[in-house]
Amino acid sequence: MNRFVDKIISLELDEIEKYSFPRDELFGLKIIENGVKYEFLIKLSSYNNNLICFGSGAYKNSGPKATYPPIFNRWSWNKDFEESVLFYNDPTLYLNNEVKLGWGVGFKEDYYLEIISKIIKLFAKGNNISNNDILFYGSSGGGFTSIILATLIKKSKVFVNNSQLILKNYYHKNVYKRMIKACFGDLDIDTIYEKYGYRLSVLEMFKKEKYVPSIVYYVNSESKQDIINQCIPFVEGFLELPFLKDKVEIIFYTNNQRNKHNPLSNKKTIEIIKKVSKENLCNNKNENPKNPSTNENAISKKKIKKYISRKLINRGKLLKIKKLLKFNQE
Secondary structure, eight states: TTTOSSSSSEOGGGGTTOOOOOOSSSSEEEEEEETEEEEEEEEOOSSSSOOEEEOOOOOOSSSTOOSSSOTTTTTGGGOSSSSEEEEEGGGGGGGTTTOOOOOOOOOOOOOOHHHHHHHHHHHHTTTTGGGGGEEEETTTHHHHHHHHHHHHHOOOOOEEESSSBBGGGEEEEEHHHHOOOOOOOOHHHHHHHHHHHGGTTTHHHHHHHOOOOOOEEEEEEOOOIIIIIHHHHHHHHHOSSOOOOOSSSEEEBBBBOTTTTOOOOHHHHHHHHHHHHHHHHHGGGTOOOOOOOEEEEEEEHHHHHHHHHHHHOOOHHHHHHHHHOOOOOO
C-alpha cells in the first residue's frame, strides 16, 4: 500500500471499533485475519457522517497499464467527496497470479467478502456511522462485490454500473474458470454451486440472507454482454423471489464509448454517486439535489424491449418485468 499512502495502520479485528482513526486524510488500514491480508484505503470525514465504499474490477499485470495488488480502483476520487470514503482490496487476487478478478470469493471455507463486511461494520460502528448511512459503489466486478456487501450489511444502499450479477455468465470464461480453480481447487463444479453458490450469484445471496438491499443499477442498453448475460437473467431470477421486490431500480442508458461494458465517465459517475447519496442516505434525505445531466444517459427503450421479448416468452412475466423496470425518461 506504500505506493498509495505513507500512513498505514495495522490492527487486529477486535481493535478496529475502538481505534481512533485520523480525520480528513487518506490512510491505509491492514488487517490480518486467519492468515489473510485485508487492505483498505480510507478517508474519514470530520464533518460528514456518511460512508461511501468503493469496489474494484479486473486488473492487468502486463502491458502499458500493468499493475499489481492491492487494487483500489478510483482511489484518487477520495478528493471529490465530502463524505468518508473507503476503498477495499480483494484478497482473492493473492491466491494465484493468474487471478485478475476474484469477486471476493475467497478460499474454500474462508469467505473474504464476509470478513470485509465485518471490518466495514466495525469501522462504521466505531465512528458512529449507521448502516443507513453507508453506500456501496462499483462497476463490473466491483459492482458484484458491492451488492454482496450491501446484502450482508443490512440497511446500507448500493449503486452499480454494468455489474456482474451471476458469475458463471461472465463473458470472459477463462477469467471465471481461473478464479474457480484458485478458490476451490479440484472440487467438482456441482459441489461448488451447491455449497458456495451464494458467493457466485447475487440472487443466491439474496435467498441465503432472505434479504434484498436497496439497489440502483445502471446498465448500458447497448452492451449485449451486460443485458443478455447479466441483466435479463437477474430480472428473471429476481421475479421468483418471494420477498422484497420493490428495492431495485434499473436504469438503462446509452453512450458513445467504444467498449459498451465500460462504466459511465468519471464525471458522470461521481455526479450520480452524489445524487444517490443525497437521495438515499439518512444524513442527506432532507436535501433536494438536482438531477444529473442526461446527455450521456439517453434511454434506448426499444432495444431493451427487444432483448426482453427475445428472452422471455411468458406474457404475464413480461408484464411483471415492465412493472419492475424503471426506465429513465429524464
